[in-house]
Amino acid sequence: xxxVGLTGGIGSGKSEAAxxxxxxxxxxxxxxxxxxxxxxxxxxxxxNIIHLFGNEFLNPDGSLDRAALREKVFADxxxxxxxEAILHPAIFDEVVQRVNQHPQAPYQIIAIxxxxxxxxxxxxxxxxxxxxxxxxxxxxxxxxxxxxxxxAVKAIMRAQMSRAERIGQADDIITNNRGLPELKxxxxxLHQKYLMIC
Ligand SMILES: Nc1ncnc2c1ncn2[C@@H]1O[C@H](COP(=O)(O)OP(=O)(O)OP(=O)(O)O)[C@@H](O)[C@H]1O
Ligand SMILES: [Mg+2]
Numbered sequence: 223x224x225x226v227g228l229t230g231g232i233g234s235g236k237s238e239a240a241x242x243x244x245x246x247x248x249x250x251x252x253x254x255x256x257x258x259x260x261x262x263x264x265x266x267x268x269x270n271i272i273h274l275f276g277n278e279f280l281n282p283d284g285s286l287d288r289a290a291l292r293e294k295v296f297a298d299x300x301x302x303x304x305x306e307a308i309l310h311p312a313i314f315d316e317v318v319q320r321v322n323q324h325p326q327a328p329y330q331i332i333a334i335x336x337x338x339x340x341x342x343x344x345x346x347x348x349x350x351x352x353x354x355x356x357x358x359x360x361x362x363x364x365x366x367x368x369x370x371x372x373x374a375v376k377a378i379m380r381a382q383m384s385r386a387e388r389i390g391q392a393d394d395i396i397t398n399n400r401g402l403p404e405l406k407x408x409x410x411x412l413h414q415k416y417l418m419i420c
Contacts (some may be wrong), residue, residue, distance in 0.1 A: 223321060224329040224345060224420035229337035230353035231385065231400045232378050233364030235405060237277045239353050240407045249324040252333040256316045257309060261286045275301070296381075314342055329420040338376040338383060338391045351412065352392035355399050357385065 230236045237252075244250045250257075260267040263284045267405060272280060279287050289364075314340035321330055334343050337350055344350075357379065364375045378418065394415075396408045 227337040227347035227350045228333045233356050233360040243331045246413050249327050249330045256305045256313050256340045267312050276325050329416050349393045351394045
């Protein structure tokens with residue numbers, strides 16, 4: 223199975239890129255979406271998180287208070303490791319299950335924000351694709367989409383792997399500095415390439 227890991231910093235355009243690949247008929251497994259699904263009400267992973275961190279991380283409707291949890295683990299390294307120990311293996315198992323649902327696909331995309339930081343995913347994929355863009359665009363696109371202030375986006379960027387390091391590690395790089403039609407063209411080119419080499 224030929225697997226391409228799709229990665230990039232916050233707001234670089236990973237989700238848009240994943241959508242375009244999906245539109246070309248490529249199976250896309252999105253680790254962020256899986257993380258969301260596994261922490262929905264009723265899921266054992268959510269129960270484990272609440273067991274560890276307490277009921278104050280639940281909203282009144284029983285859903286996970288994601289903002290509160292994000293804040294907690296951003297400030298507390300031990301808590302972050304504990305959360306990761308619950309979440310990461312569950313997400314990885316789900317990724318493998320979903321990939322195995324498309325044995326006939328020529329290749330598949332796995333969207334993984336922390337691909338280069340994570341040895342398990344690095345060895346799962348055959349190739350890496352970095353969605354890269356200017357840092358000013360990362361900030362402006364992320365603030366336009368969410369209610370995070372620019373200062374918070376910059377703090378996340380500082381905590382993430384540097385742009386230069388990512389560029390040094392990627393097999394393929396798409397520079398997403400222009401519009402969505404240009405992004406689509408670049409992805410169509412890569413799609414042809416992947417179909418040739420997979
Ligand atoms: N080439 C582009 N032109 C215009 N807007 C874009 C472009 N690429 C991405 N965007 C927009 O920028 C925002 C961030 O893009 P996207 O959600 O794809 O990034 P991401 O890497 O998935 O972010 P996150 O790390 O938060 O998951 C979105 O609102 C998206 O529609
Ligand atoms: Mg995204």
